């Protein structure tokens with residue numbers, strides 16, 4: 001029997017290492033290896049890729065990524081209790097799993113990875129949104145990663161992929177879709193996790209665009225979109241008034257009605273408005 005086949009079940013791992021789920025770390029574990037392999041497959045062909053996994057926990061998704069052929073996995077986990085369990089997996093896949101015991105919000109992992117790089121993670125929901133925004137707003141584009149395959153609370157997944165005219169459409173969706181092709185690839189009920197969270201979850205796959213969808217200066221675009229959606233019930237002529245005195249003229253010049261609300265404006269429209277400043 002190979003070392004891989006001799007890895008204990010994830011329930012045994014949790015019992016052996018006393019991995020009682022901690023709420024403070026957002027721990028809702030995936031224990032079904034068929035499910036974790038299916039999530040790993042949503043990331044595309046992993047052969048020849050390094051994978052960054054944030055929050056491996058007891059390692060269910062880590063095993064899926066390695067079994068699906070990832071060249072190397074770099075796993076960053078904050079909880080020191082998980083280290084022994086992850087070391088067993090590293091032992092079964094020699095040279096293919098590196099584990100770092102750290103807070104993913106504090107470290108720069110790029111030196112540990114060789115392109116092409118894919119990010120695949122089942123993260124606590126609060127950390128997930130913060131990391132997503134960081135990954136979408138690097139100092140220069142294209143970023144270090146080819147794709148992000150991430151678990152989110154269903155409502156956040158819907159915001160990331162929302163279209164104009166919907167309630168979920170806003171800053172996050174515009175940022176994500178401006179720079180990536182983003183789609184929901186799986187939905188998971190609470191019972192898929194141990195312990196089950198209160199909410200439904202969904203996996204979002206974001207494939208980077210080499211160039212943003214439409215040209216625009218990121219800072220100006222962000223300022224306009226933020227102002228528009230911070231007062232999303234107001235008409236744009238009111239919500240964008242503070243940006244420039246001639247804002248209404250600028251809107252009209254790119255075909256946007258000043259009486260429209262932010263959620264009616266496409267990404268193309270926001271980018272056109274941003275370009276009136278450059």
Ligand code: SAM
Nearest residue numbers: 025028029030055056057078079103104122124
């Ligand atoms: N990926 C595992 C799975 O699917 O079973 C665990 C998922 S659990 C939702 C989230 C994991 O992220 C936990 O193991 C938790 O300890 C870890 N975590 C929480 N905050 C973190 C942070 N700031 N940096 C790194 N890991 C973190």
